[in-house]
Amino acid sequence: MAGPTPIALIDCNNFYVSCERVFNPRLEGVPVLVLSNNDGCAIARSNEVKALGIKMGDPAFKLRPLIEKHGIRVFSSNYVLYGDMSRRVQEALGQFSPETECYSIDETFLDFGGFPHVDLWAYGQEMRGTVQKWTGIPTCVGIGPTKTLAKLANAVAKKNPTFGGVCDVMEEPVRAAVLRAFEVSDIWGIGRATTAKLAGIGTTTAAQLRDLSPKRARSMGTVVLERTIMELRGLPCLALEDVAPQRKGMACTRSFGRVVTSKAEMLEAVASHASRAGEKLRQHGLVAGKLTAFFHTSPHRDDPQHHASRVTRLFPMSSDTPTLITAASRCVEAAWRQGFRYVKAGVLLDDLCRAEDAPRTLFDAPTEREAKCMATMDQLNVRFGRGTVALAATGIEKGWKLRAEHHSPCYTTRLAEVPVVRA
């Protein structure tokens, strides 16, 4: 009888830090930190930085003393570089299974069911070696009968060097031992709220959660928790999704580089986000049926608080920038309240569908001219750089734009920034 299908999860170690190191070997062995947009908080840490006690999401301004004391090398996030490196990793992984699911920028699930006589631990090692050789990125691999167990095994491989970077929990005795030593809060899908609830009934390890009755779980939480229990028992509830499902929504949001208090600036910022959202829609060949514009004050300040948000239907559905800007501006006008110190704004698009599937009505205005205009604008911006052609509504000065003071070069995607080796 065939056993359950092994699923592997390969995860890049400290991915953004590793990307920076590939192109700057001097960063090897020293503490490296990558900051979020706006240089706001920590989002990727080298092992040296983790050892200093710096946590994911720690605000950068609080880290200043530690950064100086330990000579931490700090980078703004460079998503162009990380996205391109991720693509290269995916390419290498294609060698190892016909069925892969790119789960996030640094994680991929692979169906390892096709090789019944292969030593999976050794195969995992071969995969790590290939990714390292092709891209320079170090990885760890977890293997198990379900996605949740593969994730768990991966975390074990990362934390515990005795596994040599690959942890396989297909065998029941190994799995049982690993689950006993694994904290419930580290399980995929168990967040802060659920951890607290489970602690209330004395459930703190993965083994205890596995043995909890699904009925009890359902009454405490949702169907998600029930599924997690089944997955911990080795019964797959989550399929490998090798074709990406149609995305449902899209967001363009940013914190400001400084506080915004005037409606004119807010209109500019929201128009910019709407404009970017349009580009993204067209890039994916999509149109949107619903647009939300929002802006709000800082929850971290003592200021009076205000969260504003307005939704509007887009009918006919659209990806046309002037249409999106008009809709977003109406939302801002309707929601605007003077006298607050706003720190963030954004545009959300929902009810997405492929442009060719969009419903039409008898009374749709002809859109061919608009589409051509947008296509031309997109081409110019690709060729000569983002922002070469833009709608005036998005502003000229953009005093509200974010900071990024420690940006590394786009080594792999911008000709002027390709690394140069001198003889």
Next chain:
DNA sequence: TCTGGGGTCCTAGGACCC
């Protein structure tokens, strides 16, 4: 002075209908 951005899924509750 200074705390990211972009997603998904689930549930409860209201509106509405027959």
Next chain:
DNA sequence: TCTGGGGTCCTAGGACCC
């Protein structure tokens, strides 16, 4: 002296993920 029952659709908000 008394106010149905069941269904769908939509939305807001919570929780979680990377």
